[in-house]
Amino acid sequence: MSASLELQLQTLPSTPGVYQFFDKNEVIIYVGKAKNLKKRVSSYFTKNHDSGKTRVLVKNIANIKHIVVNTETDALLLENNLIKKHRPRYNVLLKDDKTYPWLCIKNERFPRVFMTRRVVKDGSEYFGPYTSLKTVKILLSLIKELYPLRTCNFDLSHQNINEGKYKVCLEYHLKNCKGACENLETEAHYNNSIKAIRNIIKGNFKESLDKFQEMMHTYAQNMEFEEAQKIKEKLDLLSNYQSKSTIVNPAINNVDVFSIISDETHAYANFLKISNGAIIQSHTTDIKKKLDETDKELLALFIVEIRQRFNSISPEIYVPFKVNIGENIKVTVPVLGDKKRIVELSERNARYYKVEQLKQVQIVDPERHVKRIMAQMKKDLRLSVEPRHIECFDNSNIQGTNPVAACVVFRDGKPSKKEYRHFNIKTVVGPDDFGSMEEVVFRRYKRLLEEKMPLPQLIIVDGGKGQLSSGLKALERLGLRGKIAIIGIAKRLEEIYYPGDPVPLYLDKKSETLKITQYLRNEAHRFGITFHRNKRSKSAIKSELEQIPDVGKQTITTLLRTFKSAKRVKEATLEELKASIGHSRALKIYAFYHPKKQE
Incomplete structure (x- = not known):
């Protein structure tokens, strides 16, 4: 390969x-x-x-x-x-050339509703295609149960009905039809049924459900319980049916669909060709920007080039926004319905193509990938330099116990785990997030300055305005304010705060900059929580051993070095304890855990 x-x-x-x-x-x-x-x-x-x-x-x-x-x-x-x-060489081609079934509402007076495999352009409405014949039969059966319609193919014109040309058939006597052929049902009543059927096929059941509910209650109030039960059965049928989605509406014919998405350096454009209500062609490509061109300019160029390349003469195009490509082509910007969905499908293909191209660049040319990410972060976060070295801080304390903090380091958008650091809070008493943040930021960069280590281009603090102000105070004390960019990221709505700016920045939820920023924040939180959990565990172990009378800190340290945990100390024999800490202290500890044996 x-x-x-x-x-x-x-x-x-x-x-x-x-x-x-x-x-x-x-x-x-x-x-x-x-x-x-x-x-x-x-x-x-x-x-x-x-x-x-x-x-x-x-x-x-x-x-x-x-x-x-x-x-x-x-x-x-x-x-x-x-x-x-x-007709690809290795695909099996069906000899009968049958296609998928559709539901047709015929363009005629008192329209029929039936299944067909042929879409004829005679003004009739077609719904589908359906991949399952069973689905179509269930839907037709449901429609027949809910709304009696004619099945004959008579020409029910005003003249023919008035002249008495037709007589009701067995379907009328079986109550499957209301006898429109003998003028026993008005056209308005019949068309109301067709309107409800159209909604059911599309999956909009509310109107029909409300109507049947009302009818059922009316019959029940009039003591017509058999009729009420029939309506209830129809309601159950309707409630249990789920409509099937369709990829393209057959009314969309001979149309070209174009879409585009872009980043700092490239645009990604997709083309779909629709013919007779089906996608028959797709092409996606990337366009390298030269002079910071807009999406509108690039899409217009793409449309002209693609239509020439594929010899397209479609009179209409669908696009996500207005473009100027001449007077002979109808440009449509869909807002709702199937046309809008097909443009969204085109955009989705462009987006996936972009993701794949970026993954390929990451594998083949990692440095180019890093440059692109850094350039994007510099722009999105309004920085003066690329944030090649980022550090993020997070505080961890539960009910004020064992307050700790964590600092994680990212280089070129990736974690540098060997540079992660933990901090025990020393100067702050109690659960004071702001004071703790000021302390750890001060200690971190005081040490980097003393050791003449390189400083980061960006500092991120986990929290809102308060934590950001605390970090800023620490930088001021060290004379670093203005030399390092610092921002705060709040958890609730992912707001990004800047020093001196009360209005937060909201990044696009799908942007790579926000994803990397969230990754930093989550990594700092994970690293801090792990350290905090370990510290609390050790504290709990020590507190249990400290309850033993006349046992000092040095003895506890020796026991934990030997037995690794308080549980193993408890399970140790008297001889094992003696070997570790001597006869007299071993007796005290053994007596504490085994009072009955000592008696």
């Missing part, structure tokens, strides 16, 4: 999606779906395959591309679309 393929496998996302294998000529040779892209694609290269065809396929793979989707169902539908579009 080539180094390029190995790198791609390492950075694949663990999400549902569709993968495409390309040969050395950039021709698609296989399309597959996966619940977990990373596991599924990696399995081709790690397992011993019994099938000779699969072994040949793996040998011919030169490049891997993928499209991220929301669910396994969406992956199945997308796989079907791509196989039919590209």
